[in-house]
Amino acid sequence: MEQKPLKNEYVYIKNKERIVNLQSLILQKLSNYFLEEGFKWILPVITSKVTDPLWPDPGASIEKRLEFEIYGEKVRITQSMIVHKIIAVSLFTDKIFTFSPNLRIEKPERKNTGKHLYEFTQLDFEVRYAKSQDIISFVERILKKLFIDLMENGIYRKEMECIKEKWETYDSMDIESIYGREWEQILANKIECPVWIKNIPREFYDYQDPLTGKWDNYDLYLPGIGEVLSGSKREILYDRIIEKMVRDRINKENFMVLLDLSKNGELKDCAGAGIGIERLLAWIAGEKNVANVQLFPRIPGVVDYL
Ligand code: AMP
């Protein structure tokens, strides 16, 4: 296992002041926008019997899933709060957001992508009765507002001029047929403005039209960085969820509450998304590697002193 010399750790942390200031400003602005739009701020869960399976997402590459026993029960470390979000907006409120620590033990070969960490934070949110387009419009609105606010605070990047442009939308199938299977990085390097990618085959909780097979989901790509957000309208019908769980060989036992609510018709139509804070921050800071915006970096394959 690689380790930096001890002294480098201090130098690294001391040099982080600019980033921490920027991060504070961005977190303050984003949480204010959500609160102003009527979202309830919930705190994250870290251990739970249920977490995101991250399967079958073609972008996922998890070396190991963290599961252990507490109080005689098997629990998992949060890979995302997707299930908790859907249950919360179904049962008690119509709009929630959280800053959720996600642990994903990415394969060590992802060390050099500049985009992967094994601990990161999602600004994760969900809205009852929302359609995909509502979420897409909301995200564009708050990100454009963020860039304007940052410019007013003297933080400028040429790319922020994209607030004046229309953010284009493409179907992932069309993009794949142009750039091939490894389209994600190629696309990230080609675009000059953020773009939306729709219809991406992935986990059971994203809505898939049973007739056309098309997925009602969306990712936002930023120039250079690539995917910064994933979201979708959710699958809430019991038979559809079960069918997809069987198809994906997902263990139903791990999703008891979700399945019970859906069987009783208590899951509400909803849509939402999660924004990777470190990727957004890296893009705004002009940093090529997301690890550079973490005060205590969590680089795949590297366990540091702190
Ligand atoms: P996902 O649930 O995989 O779509 O993740 C939601 C968002 O979290 C992504 O769009 C990224 O911005 C961010 N993200 C996902 N995996 C990582 C990772 N390993 N390191 C840093 N950010 C990540």
Ligand code: MG
């Ligand atoms: Mg994603």
